[in-house]
Amino acid sequence: MSKNDFLALTQLEDSFASLPGIGRKSAGRLAYHVLKMPDEKAELFAKAILEAKKNIHYCEKCCNFTDKKICNICEDKMRDVSTVCVVEDPRDVGAIERTGEYSGKYHVLHGSISPLNGVGPDDIHIKELVTRVPKENIKEVIIATNPTVEGEATAMYISKLLKPLGIKITRLAYGIPVGASLEYADEVTLSRAIQGRSEI
Amino acid sequence: MSKNDFLALTQLEDSFASLPGIGRKSAGRLAYHVLKMPDEKAELFAKAILEAKKNIHYCEKCCNFTDKKICNICEDKMRDVSTVCVVEDPRDVGAIERTGEYSGKYHVLHGSISPLNGVGPDDIHIKELVTRVPKENIKEVIIATNPTVEGEATAMYISKLLKPLGIKITRLAYGIPVGASLEYADEVTLSRAIQGRSEI
Numbered sequence: 001m002s003k004n005d006f007l008a009l010t011q012l013e014d015s016f017a018s019l020p021g022i023g024r025k026s027a028g029r030l031a032y033h034v035l036k037m038p039d040e041k042a043e044l045f046a047k048a049i050l051e052a053k054k055n056i057h058y059c060e061k062c063c064n065f066t067d068k069k070i071c072n073i074c075e076d077k078m079r080d081v082s083t084v085c086v087v088e089d090p091r092d093v094g095a096i097e098r099t100g101e102y103s104g105k106y107h108v109l110h111g112s113i114s115p116l117n118g119v120g121p122d123d124i125h126i127k128e129l130v131t132r133v134p135k136e137n138i139k140e141v142i143i144a145t146n147p148t149v150e151g152e153a154t155a156m157y158i159s160k161l162l163k164p165l166g167i168k169i170t171r172l173a174y175g176i177p178v179g180a181s182l183e184y185a186d187e188v189t190l191s192r193a194i195q196g197r198s199e200i
Numbered sequence: 201m202s203k204n205d206f207l208a209l210t211q212l213e214d215s216f217a218s219l220p221g222i223g224r225k226s227a228g229r230l231a232y233h234v235l236k237m238p239d240e241k242a243e244l245f246a247k248a249i250l251e252a253k254k255n256i257h258y259c260e261k262c263c264n265f266t267d268k269k270i271c272n273i274c275e276d277k278m279r280d281v282s283t284v285c286v287v288e289d290p291r292d293v294g295a296i297e298r299t300g301e302y303s304g305k306y307h308v309l310h311g312s313i314s315p316l317n318g319v320g321p322d323d324i325h326i327k328e329l330v331t332r333v334p335k336e337n338i339k340e341v342i343i344a345t346n347p348t349v350e351g352e353a354t355a356m357y358i359s360k361l362l363k364p365l366g367i368k369i370t371r372l373a374y375g376i377p378v379g380a381s382l383e384y385a386d387e388v389t390l391s392r393a394i395q396g397r398s399e400i
Contacts, residue, residue, distance in 0.1 A: 006267040012252040015245040019230050030219050032290060034249055035256055035265060036310075042253045045215040046246040049234055052212040053242045056235055065235060067206040090232060110236075 063108045063125040065090050080104040082139040112150040140168040263308045263325040280304040282339040312350040340368040
């Protein structure tokens, strides 16, 4: 069966292939799997896509995904309103929440500054953060962008923007991951771990 | 953001996670990617699923997927009508077609006999093959099921069913793959290659 045998299958394959981490061969396999699904399951899948797109949007405060006007975390009266943790991605919120270590609010940038990929400061939600800090009387901004070149650049950019407001700006600690072996740590991580050493 | 924060996202994640080779973590990543898609692209994706399910069904002759009553290969008057190649999966048809070596018809079983997974002979399209052989006056059946335990069992089962019809029944040759190194070939493959040696 050649690729152009029927349009409907090709279009489904194209849709799968446009997803991250799915190549043409996997896309073909997934499309065939959909063809073999019971009708109701395929309808549920199609509906799930449309419903998710329709109901889920950015929280007006923190830009995280939510199906309400304001997300659950921003609504939560028990949380510390004076601290904001800035992350690149909504999934990072989940990762930090799972530690149980943090009880402040979040701000989701939805990306990082990456000139090589054509992403400038105005393409991610930095402006909303800068408006939020004085308005919500925030005392500390924890920048938890990824420890990559883009994440670092974004952290530097944000800290420069917020410095004049006279608030505390912190960055997550660098160091060797718990359970890892020193032998396999890369030089940059290890030298950061030495710089950031603390008394015991 | 916990898993149960909003139903629409969870349902989309569940749909992705039900696809083969996609775990919970990948499903989450794909669902977030859909949320970030432009609306039109997500609608196209949902539509592609529904259209593919609606328009694509089994060919009445060979059980391959098609959007017509009879598929292109079965309709093709130039092909050898006296030979049928039996495969497990529609993608196997594509693989054999790409060799350019075969010009007969196909029969797609949509699976293989696998008692451990609860798949018996009646769950795959063997019955249609047995009806087809005398009706279309087929002279040779090439069994091209996979060289796995299930594929072998299916080949044995089909050949026993068709033997009384007095037609030629063949199986794809086993041997070392072209370009591979003998050193890395497994014992079973190598002993089959020795058994199947031919004069040069």
